[in-house]
Amino acid sequence: MKDEAEVVLKLSDLDISFRSPRGLIHAIRGVDITLRRGETVALVGESGSGKSVTMRAVMGILPDNAVVNSGEIFYTLETKDGSREAVNLLKSKATWREEHINGSHIAMVFQDPMTSLNPTMRIGSQLIGAIRSHERISRTEAYARSLKLLTEVGITAPEERMEQFPHQLSGGMRQRVVIAIALSCNPDILICDEPTTALDVTVQEKILRMINRIQAQRQLSVVFITHNMGVVARVADYVNVMYAGKVVESGTIVDIFYDPRHPYTWGLLSSIPEVESVGTDLYSIPGTPPDLRKEIRGDAFAPRNRYAMEIDYKAQPPMFRISDTHYAATWLLDERAPKVERPPELEQRIRRLKEEAKQYAAG
Amino acid sequence: MRKYILKRLLISAATLFVMLVILFLLLELMPGSPFNDVKLSPEQRAVLEAKYGLDKPVWERLGMYIGNALRGDFGVSYVLAKDVPVSSLLSSRVGVSIRIGLFSLFIGTFVGLVIGFAAALWQGKLPDKIGMAISVIGLSVPSYVFAVLFCYFLGFKWKWFPLIYDLRRPVTSAMLPILASGVMIVSVIARFTRDETLRVMQSDYVLFARCQGISRWNVIINYILRNALLPIVTVMGSLVISLLTGTLVIEGMFAVPGIGSFMGTAISGNDYNVILALSFVYSVIYVVVMLGVDLIYGILDPRIRIAGK
Numbered sequence: 001m002k003d004e005a006e007v008v009l010k011l012s013d014l015d016i017s018f019r020s021p022r023g024l025i026h027a028i029r030g031v032d033i034t035l036r037r038g039e040t041v042a043l044v045g046e047s048g049s050g051k052s053v054t055m056r057a058v059m060g061i062l063p064d065n066a067v068v069n070s071g072e073i074f075y076t077l078e079t080k081d082g083s084r085e086a087v088n089l090l091k092s093k094a095t096w097r098e099e100h101i102n103g104s105h106i107a108m109v110f111q112d113p114m115t116s117l118n119p120t121m122r123i124g125s126q127l128i129g130a131i132r133s134h135e136r137i138s139r140t141e142a143y144a145r146s147l148k149l150l151t152e153v154g155i156t157a158p159e160e161r162m163e164q165f166p167h168q169l170s171g172g173m174r175q176r177v178v179i180a181i182a183l184s185c186n187p188d189i190l191i192c193d194e195p196t197t198a199l200d201v202t203v204q205e206k207i208l209r210m211i212n213r214i215q216a217q218r219q220l221s222v223v224f225i226t227h228n229m230g231v232v233a234r235v236a237d238y239v240n241v242m243y244a245g246k247v248v249e250s251g252t253i254v255d256i257f258y259d260p261r262h263p264y265t266w267g268l269l270s271s272i273p274e275v276e277s278v279g280t281d282l283y284s285i286p287g288t289p290p291d292l293r294k295e296i297r298g299d300a301f302a303p304r305n306r307y308a309m310e311i312d313y314k315a316q317p318p319m320f321r322i323s324d325t326h327y328a329a330t331w332l333l334d335e336r337a338p339k340v341e342r343p344p345e346l347e348q349r350i351r352r353l354k355e356e357a358k359q360y361a362a363g
Numbered sequence: 364m365r366k367y368i369l370k371r372l373l374i375s376a377a378t379l380f381v382m383l384v385i386l387f388l389l390l391e392l393m394p395g396s397p398f399n400d401v402k403l404s405p406e407q408r409a410v411l412e413a414k415y416g417l418d419k420p421v422w423e424r425l426g427m428y429i430g431n432a433l434r435g436d437f438g439v440s441y442v443l444a445k446d447v448p449v450s451s452l453l454s455s456r457v458g459v460s461i462r463i464g465l466f467s468l469f470i471g472t473f474v475g476l477v478i479g480f481a482a483a484l485w486q487g488k489l490p491d492k493i494g495m496a497i498s499v500i501g502l503s504v505p506s507y508v509f510a511v512l513f514c515y516f517l518g519f520k521w522k523w524f525p526l527i528y529d530l531r532r533p534v535t536s537a538m539l540p541i542l543a544s545g546v547m548i549v550s551v552i553a554r555f556t557r558d559e560t561l562r563v564m565q566s567d568y569v570l571f572a573r574c575q576g577i578s579r580w581n582v583i584i585n586y587i588l589r590n591a592l593l594p595i596v597t598v599m600g601s602l603v604i605s606l607l608t609g610t611l612v613i614e615g616m617f618a619v620p621g622i623g624s625f626m627g628t629a630i631s632g633n634d635y636n637v638i639l640a641l642s643f644v645y646s647v648i649y650v651v652v653m654l655g656v657d658l659i660y661g662i663l664d665p666r667i668r669i670a671g672k
Contacts, residue, residue: 059573098579103574110570120589121586
């Protein structure tokens with residue numbers, strides 16, 4: 001674990017609402033996330049839990065009806081003379097941020113490669129345009145760099161691709177191009193918003209492997225947004241489980257997979273399909289996420305939580321500290337709470353996971 | 364691209380041919396004859412009809428008409444200007460109508476685009492509110508109401524432009540008809556441009572471009588405008604139809620010596636050849652506009668350009 005590594009991105013107490021015709025939607029309710037250099041942090045949760053919105057706030061691309069109620073997003077900016085300075089992105093001007101941060105320091109890859117590229121522009125122009133918007137280099141230099149980038153993301157015959165339009169490429173190929181564009185100005189943080197969800201499984205695996213490789217080569221810090229615990233296991237060092245606009249459990253990948261504490265995390269882990277469990281019903285968390293238009297009292301997960309106690313409906317649980325790296329927001333961790341065991345099926349599953357990991361390490 | 368253009372051209376030619384046949388047959392269904400004068404005896408009428416070949420069976424006449432039309436001969440007028448060739452009767456009028464139509468189309472589209480883009484880029488702010496107010500009024504109030512208002516203020520009160528079309532002053536005379544029919548174009552284009560631009564502004568590729576820190580103007584021109592323009596080109600095709608039907612009323616109001624006002628007179632006079640030629644002119648204008656739309660679309664949208672290769 002790289003606990004000593006320097007913090008490059010720190011979100012604290014981020015709180016965002018959306019204006020809608022039927023009132024304010026309180027989408028993000030106090031989120032804290034820390035990203036260290038070279039690390040991969042995963043944001044996991046159901047659709048609507050606020051994963052994407054949180055990261056869109058970092059990029060400054062929230063829709064016009066979004067209101068940032070409070071919070072700070074600090075990015076550690078390394079200036080040319082080597083000094084480091086923490087900049088609050090929420091306080092900086094949009095034009096400054098687009099010129100000095102977006103693309104050149106933080107880049108983002110979206111879920112759907114079919115819609116992430118401009119349909120009326122050639123791949124080459126999109127790449128060269130992205131490079132030249134941050135660096136004053138000639139067209140020929142930018143062209144050469146584009147070819148290198150395309151090769152880096154595993155695209156064959158890059159000269160040919162440069163002349164093509166997005167609709168002439170397959171989904172996997174387009175996502176590679178999107179990643180090439182994202183990397184074009186040497187960012188140090190890459191935010192991946194479900195980059196493989198829209199692709200088929202074999203392509204998914206290739207893209208994940210490519211991201212892992214590039215991350216290691218470039219010393220990138222990565223934020224990985226996903227709802228797929230399998231993907232989390234493949235890529236993450238550190239995991240933040242989000243529910244209804246809050247981080248409910250955070251910890252290292254070992255903490256989250258081998259020692260989950262929040263009943264929501266239990267639910268997520270139990271609902272991963274496994275080869276061993278063919279024939280049995282796949283577990284799903286009962287109920288639906290809460291309506292964020294209404295003020296939430298207590299623990300947002302309480303109505304879906306079979307271990308909920310009276311206090312869960314009255315007061316929001318704080319983040320209880322389990323270890324230096326592991327925190328969870330559930331009243332079950334309060335010393336006054338009755339001792340609750342994890343469901344036996346989950347315990348079995350964790351045992352199997354550990355087994356597999358051992359074999360994997362040995363083999 | 365060349366194959367794409369060739370294919371479009373062939374389709375257009377075929378469409379025009381079918382249009383001509385249908386129009387000819389439709390006229391057959393019209394009651395009465397060009398020689399409806401009550402003073403004419405049935406014998407006299409038969410003589411007149413024989414003179415112009417109207418007594419022959421319909422297929423024979425159709426064949427003759429098409430044969431002559433291909434040589435540029437659209438027959439003579441029976442009623443409005445006896446025995447004057449239709450082509451010379453129309454040539455001066457077509458120009459006037461097309462000039463007015465094109466001007467209101469281009470000026471209207473340009474103004475509409477500017478208003479629509481401004482409204483979208485400053486969504487919810489003053490430009491948006493003013494632009495959409497103009498658009499709603501322009502769409503909900505019929506264009507002849509504007510025509511009357513323009514007549515009163517610009518023509519009568521301030522005397523900027525002549526109220527009645529004056530052949531000696533073709534430019535200033537065209538202003539009131541252009542304004543009157545342009546209001547609708549501005550409103551439709553402005554509304555459509557705004558919605559389309561807003562949609563494109565929220566698209567993933569624009570958000571991705573912003574995440575890459577691509578400069579504002581680059582994003583606006585290469586990412587937003589270019590993609591928002593595409594569907595607008597299609598709307599222009601259907602706007603031309605509204606414009607064509609609009610000229611029937613507007614030209615009458617301002618006494619413009621164009622084809623719109625002429626059409627009404629020709630129909631009430633049962634002047635077959637004139638009606639047929641005029642309807643055909645309308646079809647040609649429409650088909651040419653649609654062809655233009657397809658070609659522009661091909662240039663703007665690589666997905667079409669390459670599929671047609």
